[in-house]
Amino acid sequence: EAGVAQSPRYKIIEKRQSVAFWCNPISGHATLYWYQQILGQGPKLLIQFQNNGVVDDSQLPKDRFSAERLKGVDSTLKIQPAKLEDSAVYLCASSLLSSYNSPLHFGNGTRLTVT
Amino acid sequence: AQSVTQLDSQVPVFEEAPVELRCNYSSSVSVYLFWYVQYPNQGLQLLLKYLSGSTLVKGINGFEAEFNKSQTSFHLRKPSVHISDTAEYFCAVSTTSGTYKYIFGTGTRLKVLA
Secondary structure (H helix, E strand, C coil), X not given: CCCCEEECCEEEECCCCCEEEEEECCCCCXXXXXXXXXXXXXXXXXXXXXXXXXXXXCCCCCCCEEEECHHHCCEEEEECCCCHHHCEEEXXXXXXXXXXXXXXXXXXXXXXXXX | CCEEECCCCEEEEECCCCEEEXXXXXXXXXXXXXXXXXXXXXXXXXXXXXXXXXXXXXXXXXXEEEEEXXXXXXXXXXXXXCHHHCEEEEEEEEECCCXXXXXXXXXXXXXXXX
């Protein structure tokens, strides 16, 4: 099966600019996650979708971050305006179910550098 | 709320030597436990998982982990490592009831030396 696709792989922007990331999950996976991984740290959940509804966005900085999952398939994550501390790898993951024992399948991530 | 602790940020080990990567968790409810591996410039991939049953779990690439409920640990082991095992390893926990949460540890960088 095709894996989780993410684009772009790398992005360099200046602070206060905006940026968007795209994710296409594994076909049939109802649950989609966006994680932020800062260098030297574990992934931190930003937002979780079940189909096209939001399950958890408690750690999403909503003043600058937004995400959507139209039609319950692809998803985009946007940052506007970006800050230096947003430099990180943004990982998209999907799982078949939003169940406690369902493992996550990750894309290769987008490495964002904010200068 | 649950949490995951990986005390070792880096573990250097010589090729063909055994290795243990430590993971401890805390939770007020029962949990499921996972180990993921991340190679450079790639996403995370599942190594193994503990859901229930036998406390010794075998995964891919010769790794295994043991669930110890009394010590709230889920340490990862491999009897003989290869250069290709050099990567970042993450322990993760998800709850079995209540609010669904999937939490990752801070990771352990395994460096296998020739």
